[in-house]
Amino acid sequence: MKCLVVFLYFGAFLPCFYLECKAFSYDGFSQHVQYSGRKSENILFIDKFHHHRSKRNADSNAPSCKVNNCTYVKVNHKYYVSHTYISGQRFWRNIEENPKSKVHPVLSQTFLKKSTLKLSFIFPYYGHYLDSVVLTTGGFLYMDVYNTSLLTDVQYLAPLMAYFSPDHHPDSKVITLDDGLQLTVQWSKVYLRNRTHDGHFTFQCTLHKNGTIWFAYKEIPVNVSSIPDVRYHPVRVGISDAFVRYYRHLGRPGIIYRVFHIYSQVNITKNSVVNGSAVVFHPQTSCVNATSCTECMKRKQTTEFDCQWCPQTKRCSDKTDRNRAEWDLNGCSQNAVNQPSDERCVAGTEQEKQQQKSKGGLGAKTPKGGVGAGAIVGICIVLLLIIGMAAWCVYAYRNPTTKSGLFLIDATRRPRELFHRSADGASKAAPSDVKPQVL
Ligand SMILES: *[C@@H]1O[C@H](CO)[C@@H](O)[C@H](O)[C@H]1NC(C)=O
Ligand SMILES: *[C@@H]1O[C@H](CO)[C@@H](O)[C@H](O)[C@H]1NC(C)=O
Ligand SMILES: *[C@@H]1O[C@H](CO)[C@@H](O)[C@H](O)[C@H]1NC(C)=O
Ligand SMILES: *[C@@H]1O[C@H](CO)[C@@H](O)[C@H](O)[C@H]1NC(C)=O
Ligand SMILES: *[C@@H]1O[C@H](CO)[C@@H](O)[C@H](O)[C@H]1NC(C)=O
Ligand SMILES: *[C@@H]1O[C@H](CO)[C@@H](O)[C@H](O)[C@H]1NC(C)=O
Ligand SMILES: *[C@@H]1O[C@H](CO)[C@@H](O)[C@H](O)[C@H]1NC(C)=O
Ligand SMILES: *[C@@H]1O[C@H](CO)[C@@H](O)[C@H](O)[C@H]1NC(C)=O
Numbered sequence: 001m002k003c004l005v006v007f008l009y010f011g012a013f014l015p016c017f018y019l020e021c022k023a024f025s026y027d028g029f030s031q032h033v034q035y036s037g038r039k040s041e042n043i044l045f046i047d048k049f050h051h052h053r054s055k056r057n058a059d060s061n062a063p064s065c066k067v068n069n070c071t072y073v074k075v076n077h078k079y080y081v082s083h084t085y086i087s088g089q090r091f092w093r094n095i096e097e098n099p100k101s102k103v104h105p106v107l108s109q110t111f112l113k114k115s116t117l118k119l120s121f122i123f124p125y126y127g128h129y130l131d132s133v134v135l136t137t138g139g140f141l142y143m144d145v146y147n148t149s150l151l152t153d154v155q156y157l158a159p160l161m162a163y164f165s166p167d168h169h170p171d172s173k174v175i176t177l178d179d180g181l182q183l184t185v186q187w188s189k190v191y192l193r194n195r196t197h198d199g200h201f202t203f204q205c206t207l208h209k210n211g212t213i214w215f216a217y218k219e220i221p222v223n224v225s226s227i228p229d230v231r232y233h234p235v236r237v238g239i240s241d242a243f244v245r246y247y248r249h250l251g252r253p254g255i256i257y258r259v260f261h262i263y264s265q266v267n268i269t270k271n272s273v274v275n276g277s278a279v280v281f282h283p284q285t286s287c288v289n290a291t292s293c294t295e296c297m298k299r300k301q302t303t304e305f306d307c308q309w310c311p312q313t314k315r316c317s318d319k320t321d322r323n324r325a326e327w328d329l330n331g332c333s334q335n336a337v338n339q340p341s342d343e344r345c346v347a348g349t350e351q352e353k354q355q356q357k358s359k360g361g362l363g364a365k366t367p368k369g370g371v372g373a374g375a376i377v378g379i380c381i382v383l384l385l386i387i388g389m390a391a392w393c394v395y396a397y398r399n400p401t402t403k404s405g406l407f408l409i410d411a412t413r414r415p416r417e418l419f420h421r422s423a424d425g426a427s428k429a430a431p432s433d434v435k436p437q438v439l
Contacts, residue, residue, distance in 0.1 A: 079266075116135075125241065127283070144322075159279075171189045184207075216277075245259050246325070312335065
């Protein structure tokens with residue numbers, strides 16, 4: 001009802017608005033009305049998505065089972081290389097008997113629900129470091145933080161996304177095990193909503209600290225390609241990522257379009273989801289986690305990514321990653337470093353080297369933003385100089401017949417000349433092995 005009213009209100013202006021009026025979505029419509037800094041102002045986010053890359057980057061090169069060895073298929077999807085094993089039991093982790101496993105009671109007794117899970121480690125997803133994921137009842141994880149109705153379309157990690165309804169049977173469960181090195185999420189004995197006659201499904205995904213992802217299937221009672229897409233809850237197997245950009249609605253400041261640009265989507269053939277099969281995703285080194293210009297340019301040369309370095313934001317990017325909005329905001333495209341020989345990169349290299357040197361010398365104690373390592377080195381040099389001068393003075397005072405001694409006497413008599421001769425005097429006098437000479 002609420003949905004309908006809003007639709008009538010904005011419908012005339014927003015042809016794409018129907019997306020928001022899904023028959024159902026995870027956690028419902030109210031999530032979309034968020035409050036901005038000023039309390040009185042409602043901001044309505046209108047979410048849309050589109051595929052950022054042309055389809056030629058899609059996995060159209062996925063080998064068909066007829067011409068290839070069907071028990072094992074390897075495909076390069078650019079950001080990940082997937083390996084599909086028809087007999088992949090070794091990727092199944094037996095977490096049900098582990099006492100550290102957690103059954104999520106809320107997710108296990110409902111449907112179309114999500115719940116955020118904090119990770120005990122940092123998980124790199126498409127090179128981006130995540131400290132939490134969103135569990136859902138629908139056989140997939142949502143890998144970003146937005147409260148959007150597009151969970152099933154944009155940034156998902158889906159061993160088997162379908163309209164599951166764990167409330168159907170008391171044995172249906174969502175179980176997780178996070179042991180510090182990997183997180184396993186298992187959908188145990190779950191039934192499809194309104195298709196309970198199909199039987200129950202048991203499958204899991206494991207996210208490893210090093211970025212590797214496993215999908216493993218134990219009980220798949222039916223041919224997955226025969227499960228129908230329910231409107232707005234598609235059946236998907238694979239992973240996907242998107243970046244977000246905001247557009248204001250001209251004339252209506254309360255409305256912000258939030259557009260998810262899907263830059264990578266990996267579809268795994270549904271026929272390979274059967275009892276005992278597994279899919280393994282190996283992350284490929286891309287631009288996004290390079291932390292210096294040199295590293296970034298090295299990636300450009302050694303990987304298939306066209307990496308560029310933005311000096312303003314200090315990020316490496318092929319312009320399709322989650323930092324894209326920041327990249328645009330800082331005008332990075334106009335200023336990006338493309339060549340390793342670029343002087344900004346070379347200058348950066350020297351700075352980096354110095355930073356590394358001083359870091360090595362002083363340990364990691366130097367606090368960020370406090371007294372810099374450079375300042376400490378400077379102070380040390382000044383101290384050494386002062387000590388050297390003092391030593392020289394003592395030496396010259398005690399040995400008035402030496403060059404230094406004579407210089408000191410000279411200097412005290414004719415201070416003006418001090419500056420003409422000090423360099424010469426200081427450099428020669430400091431070492432203790434200077435032989436006393438009579439002039
Ligand atoms: C993946 O499959 C969906 C349909 O389920 C399709 O819309 C999408 O274009 C496919 N993506 C790629 C990259 O092939
Ligand atoms: C198919 O791949 C599997 C696993 O790599 C291997 O054991 C098997 O011999 C291969 N079969 C054929 C016909 O190539
Ligand atoms: C999403 O909604 C939850 C609960 O309403 C809220 O705590 C959280 O801050 C929201 N997240 C974002 C990114 O707005
Ligand atoms: C599923 O079944 C329930 C009643 O059991 C019905 O209300 C609902 O509309 C059905 N949903 C779909 C998507 O068919
Ligand atoms: C990442 O961890 C998994 C599981 O421990 C392992 O199989 C894989 O070889 C590792 N990958 C790399 C690149 O270290
Ligand atoms: C998978 O195994 C279950 C029993 O565990 C069986 O009932 C079902 O027919 C099997 N499915 C396929 C596609 O082999
Ligand atoms: C699943 O269904 C598809 C088409 O509906 C068929 O081509 C395929 O052979 C079936 N697979 C199995 C394992 O039954
Ligand atoms: C960046 O990510 C790749 C792939 O996950 C990984 O092999 C590499 O070690 C990472 N580099 C850094 C500096 O974290």
